[in-house]
Amino acid sequence: MLTIRALLDDPGLGLRLLVEGRPNALDDNVVWVHNTELPDPSPYLRERELVLTNGVWLPGADASSFVAHVFRAGAAGIVFGLRNQTPETPRAMIAACRLMDVPLLEISAKVPFTAVTRAAARHYAEARQASLLDMVRRGDELAKALTEGAGASGVLEVLRRDHDLPLSVVDRTGRLLAAAGPELSTEQLRVVAERLNGHPPPLEIDLGATVASVFLVGAVGEVDAALLCLRPSGELTRAERDALDQAARFLSLEVAKQQAVHAIELRFASELLDMILSGQHRAAEVPGRLRAFGVNPDGPLAVYALSFAGDSEPTLPGLAEAVAEFFLARNTPAAVAGATSDVVAVLPSRHCEDDLRELAEKLVNTIEFRFANRRTVVGIGGTAENSATLKQPLVRSRDACHVLRNRNGRLRVATFAELGTHRLLLGLHDEETLKDFADVVLAPLRRHDEHRDGELLRTVRAFLDNGGQWTATAEALFIHVNTLRNRMLKVTELTGRDVARTEDRVDLFLALEAGKYYG
Template identity: 30%
Template sequence: MNLGTLLNAPDLGLELRVGTDVADRPITRVFTATLRDPRRFLTGGELVLSGMEWWPKPEDSDAFVAGLAQAGVTALGAGTAEAGGILPQHVVDACERHKLPLLVVPVHISFATISERVILGLAAERATPNLDRHRRLVAAVTSGGGLSALVGAGATEVGADCWVISAAGRVVEGTDELRDVPALVKHALRSERMPVVAGGFSVYATTTKQRPLGWFLVVAGDHRTWPTERQEVAAEFATLVELERSRLDEARRIENRAAQPLLRLVLSEQATPNEIQSRLSATELDGTEIVTVSASGTAASVLDDLLSAFDGPALVGTVDDEVFGLLGTPHPIAADLKDMVRTMQPALGRGGLVLGLGRCPDATGLRAAVLQARYARKLAERSPGRVAVMAGDEVASHLLLLAAVPDELRRSFRNQIIGPLSAYDETHKSELTRTLRVFLEHSGSWTQAAAELHVHVNTLRYRITRITELTGRDPGRFGDRVDLYLALADESEHRPP
């Protein structure tokens, strides 16, 4: 397949904006870019599809296009739907500067449509020696039977049990039970080349997108011992799995259109419960218990993939660069999410993924649950490591309240209350901060605190007197004790691991 095949397809309406004599440039695969720098996912010859989210400024366009040119891609297909059909001139200039062919994708054409055309075209070229098998596999895709029909047909053509698994360690579809899926995923994510053999199974990458939560095709047996014809069928099968995935993604994208206006309304302090209920009634979440998720360090597509592993309706949207998810389920999901995030961690590279969770029984508590998820996520961001999941009901309520306070105000409060104490300990190598912490943990019991500190009660009384002088707060008074406790709690959250 080459660029000319796509440019000459009238139903696609692609416009060649940059480049001449490019019709014969070959396309090896189609790739949807969802990050600023996709180079580590490119091997050369790709048609790269990307929206406008990474090109707000000329320098952004230049860096993105330069990376594609360096990777040897065939062309860039620019989607303009999010920009109202307008292609910025600096994108055109960058492609001309780096001699990269640029195609403009009409606003009414989805990336899924282009991906399907390329994938089916490439599959047809590869399948010429196995034309009957190719026709049966494609028929499974076009029959409307979904992924289940495709996996069944693929298993028949390959002659072995097959499964589609996610990078989060879940079986999406399969012909039999598959054990220890996380181990297969971790092996695949750490492999430089695909397919890879692990535990008696051949694992194929299916995704043509650079995103952590791609799918994998698992086939029972070692592909290295198979005849060439069978290897080609398995490779085509993996490609068609990604085509089915792109269709599901397109359907989810349409469903998620309801997420952003709902979330903006929920986050608005002026919204009434009736207004929220009215908006929620237009979704499948109406009448269900709702788990709310706040995410950082990730794209909305990653959270969408994670929530799709659970039974129940889900919506994912972005509001002011913050990603939120809503999942209708009465069941707790924190433990499963933690397992999934740990499994797919190798796919994150240097990036991170932090999730905070909340819960509400109905629309009346939705705003509080969304804020609970946000504050739980802010607390989780202080955890050591690149990935973390924290549910609001796992956290003491006073810590959630602290997380709701702006960083600058919280830092000022902490420094004002216990800053002098920390400075004194640093200068005199004393333990007044620890003494205060132990004293408060024992609810002001002189005997119990002195015993844990291994000091005489009189020594403890002297230290508490010194603490009062330095902080201006008396740990014996309830109001002062609350101030000191909150300042110490916030200091603990900011203490380096």
């Protein structure tokens, strides 16, 4: 940083201090030097520039007016250059500077103003070089911290060696990744998550007790986390901001790595669901996969299915991680898998049904606090004796979650048996019976679609999903209503079921739903 004191300390300039000016004026930043002989240089002055003048303007203006113009422009101070015509600094100039607390320096007639300019340029070059060297050194230390596995905490440790700042790294789900200094409260983390998910993302976040400066961390082109400095940005120096910006870029590498690890873990867990739903085909793989998550496959197991209710998206990025963290905080091993419409958790069932319900209620409260303004529901699928009988509880938990998600009510947690839905009836039948029923109703449509590259099955699903509304179904399928009517006539011809009749619609709907119970 260039200051008046730095120029005074330069022996090659021989500057003499005549007026010190306001407190700390000699140590404030000087942005550059400005040579002028205008009686009023204020239109051309930048704030914090140091004015160099020989007083050529003196015959046409008085010193107090000149100083007043410089003062109003916010200049850093004045350097008066002596010459043959003015062998000493005018007393009026000194008096005016004292009156307005403007620093005043005197330079000998033997030293040209270009010497001051060269000194300022040299100072900025040295400061820039030092800054670049610091950046390179810090970059090496940050890279070393990440390659040695120190993670986000290692990044903050490197920062704290240079700058004593209170820091935190928080992802967009409100998860604290690292902290150096006072840790954020649960409520503050929730506020950070809300703001990071807003558009545009903030540069500062009001956390109540303090205002935090935000340095965004993006791993895949989006805001995935933030490096927070628990001070307003206006209180940070340029060097501190540069260091924080650099650290945020390195943190993006760490966040990207963590996201890749989470993605692998979620895929690993999602494959578990496929194994369970495949029945006997992959039953032998299920115990090993459960053990990988610390879940004993030989003991009783419970299944939860969780999602957001109402018109909101059923899941959001970070939801599966939040569910996994809930069980981890309670020392409960769980295999947590995220899907498009829900998040499933398979965990040891060491409790009775009331205890499972109480745990589910706590899970809902935790998720709703983490994801504000989202109504959360959990379906409980019952208990399996061991991993070999997990399929039915899994299907039931997801069905219960689906029903809760689409019902308008205050019920947030329910077992499959409590909901009084057609899924309960389907769940009472064995797989072979359900498969036979579905084949009787839908086999003609499958054969037609396979041989003629048709879309009758997809059309029936869309028709039922849209409540039997012709226009809405046609729009969903991007076809004309007449095309839709022709397809449904073909469905009637092949299956003997007329979608205009309620009982035939029920047959088609139940046949489609039955497929969930036999994979």
